Amino acid sequence: MTGTFFGNTDALRERYGKITPEILREIQEAAGAKNVVAGDPEALESYASDEAGIMFTSMPDAVVKAESAEQVAAVMKVASKYKIPVTPRGAGSGLAGAAVPLCGGIVLSLEKMNRILEIDPVNRVAVVEPGVVTNELCKAVAEQGFLYAGYPMSTETSFIGGNVATNAGGGKVIRYGNTRRHVLGLEVVLPTGTVLNLGGRIRKDTWGYSLMQLMVGSEGTLGIITRVIVNLEPKPGKTVNLLVAFPDLDSAVDSVAKVVRTGISVISCELMDKLSVNIAASHVNTVLPYQDRADAFLLIQIEGDSDERLEEGYEKVGTLCLENGALEVFVAESRTESGMIWNIRQNLAEAMRAHDPYCSLSGDMVVPLSTVPEMVEEIRKAGKERGIAVGILGHIADGNLHPIIFKPAGMEPMEWAEYAEAFYDDLTSVAIRLGGVGSGEHGIGYVKMPIFLHSKPAEEIEIMRGIKRSFDPxxxxxxxxxxxx
Known part of the structure; x- marks a missing residue:
């Protein structure tokens, strides 16, 4: 194993079986030899990490690129028989190390299961395989007059299955909620190879414990998602994007609660600080208005059912922001202008990683909106105390903040990995004190596991472990x- 932050996993690895040549042949029979990668370090290496960063890597012994639920079930039966560890993997766009094969074994990739099986306009659902790219689903349903509202910022790279596994969020949560709200049904393969069909094309039931809801956000620890039925919303009415430049972060943060209280239909409200904007704008070769003078920006998307209502809405929001100290409010007057603004926000993570390959993107605290100003101040203070550069962005209207930190020159990667996670652990403790949690959408994975286990009562953790044992003895x-x- 390579990597820096996993500590000693030898004891954990010893609990599991090893893939012998004989077992490998059984895996190949289960999934088809062409779908199994083994013995090729270069090919395996791309499945050794996710977007948690190059500090967090662990090599698998084999990768299976399943093409169907039947193949997934057959592989899991082999794994169960020999107690081989299996790490499910979607696009690898996660930020918490959940797709890293800590114990080697099999990485079970869903990348080939990438079909949109059905768009059902009567029941307002789409049926998809887990490897469908989120944006491909969004475009397909939009052509039929619908909206898929489970819309993370990684929409152009993330898979639907990964979104479900992490209960992904994004810019539209303030209006539509996290992925959980949009999942109506799941086909799931259990560790034993048993296939469960949970939920369906209905929107309510009181029919026993909801195993489907347990699967959402379980990060591949309970079962492998092989089919998803998602809810479709009516396509939104007329929308407009506002870019609001502020002279300081405090006035931007203070404006958010006032905007939400207006009663205007706010679909998104995103915060970007100066450092984040400068790096991202340079990455996509764009300059925002007032970029040289503003210390923070809000990107606000609002909706109206007519041109008049839309104009009334953006004028009200714009006036409120100006009264709260904004330097200027820019109304995107074309699809091109809107695309330019959102391009910066959607490429922030990629831009940060290009700027510093060791930057840590795992910050994902959520606090009540009323405590966002205090949380932002704690983030800034933590950066100053440690002498590290911190970019602050996030889905601020729902209290979800993403501090991004950069490795100081001269610090070794191993030291940095531990330093970065200690930084986030401290901020997670602050978020919990303020009534929040340490992750709103990225998940826990391996990276946030220590602070997660420390922050929960022992009784609650034991109930969760009991659930895990029931699914995966x-x-x-x-x-x-x-x-x-």
Whole structure:
């Protein structure tokens, strides 16, 4: 194993079986030899990490690129028989190490299961395989007059299955909620190879415990998602994007609650500080208005059912921001202008990583909106005390903040990985004190597992572990994640 922050996983690895040549042949029979990668370090290496960063890597022994639920079930039966650890993987766009194969074994990739199976206009659902890219689903349903509102910022790279596994959020949560709200049904393969069909094309039931809801956000520790039925919303009415430049971060943050209280239909409200904007704008070769003078920007999207209502809405929001100290409010007057603004926000993570390959993107605290100003101040203070550069962005209207920190020159990667996570652990403790949690959408994975386990009552953790044992008695599915060993 390579990597820097996983500590000693030898004891955990010893609990599991090894892939012998004989077992490899059984895996190949289960999934088809062409779908199995083994013995090729270069090919395996691209499945050794996710977007948590190059500090967090661990090599798999084999990668299976399943093409169907039947193949997934057959592979899991082999894994269960020999107690081989299995790490489910979507696009690898996660930021918490959940797709990193800590114990080697099999990475079970869903990348080939990438079909939109059905768009059902009567029941207002789409049926998709887990490897469908989020944006491809968004475009397909839009052509039929619908909106898929489970819309993370990684929409152009993330898979639907990964969104479900992490209960992904994004810029539209303030209006539409996290992914959980849009999942109506799941087909799931359990560690034993058993296939469950949960939920369906209905929107309510009181029909026993909801195993489907347990699967949403379980990060591949309970089962492998092989089919998803998602809710479709009516396509939104007329929308407009506002870019609001502020002279300081405090006035931007203070404006958010006032904007939300206007009663205007706010679809998104995103915060970007000066450091974040400068890096991202340079990355996409764009300059925003007032970029040289503003210390913070809000990107606000509002909706109206007519041109008159839309104009009334953006004038009201714009006036409020100006009264609260904004330097200027820019109304995007074309699809091109809107695209330019959103391009900066959607490419922030990629831009940060290009600027510093070791930057840490795992910050994902959520606090009540009333405590956002205090949380922002704590983030800034933590950066100053440690002498590290911090970019602050996030889905601020729902209290979800993403501090991004950059490795100081001269610090070794191993030291930086531990330093960065200690930084986030401290801020997570602040978020919990303020009534929040340490992750709103990225998940826990391995990276946030220590602070997660420390922050929860022992009784609650034991109930969760009991659920894990019920689904996965041998602990072969995504070991070392979320709840640990």
């Amino acid at each position: 041998d602990g072969i599915l995504n070991p070392g994640k979320l709840l640990g060993s």
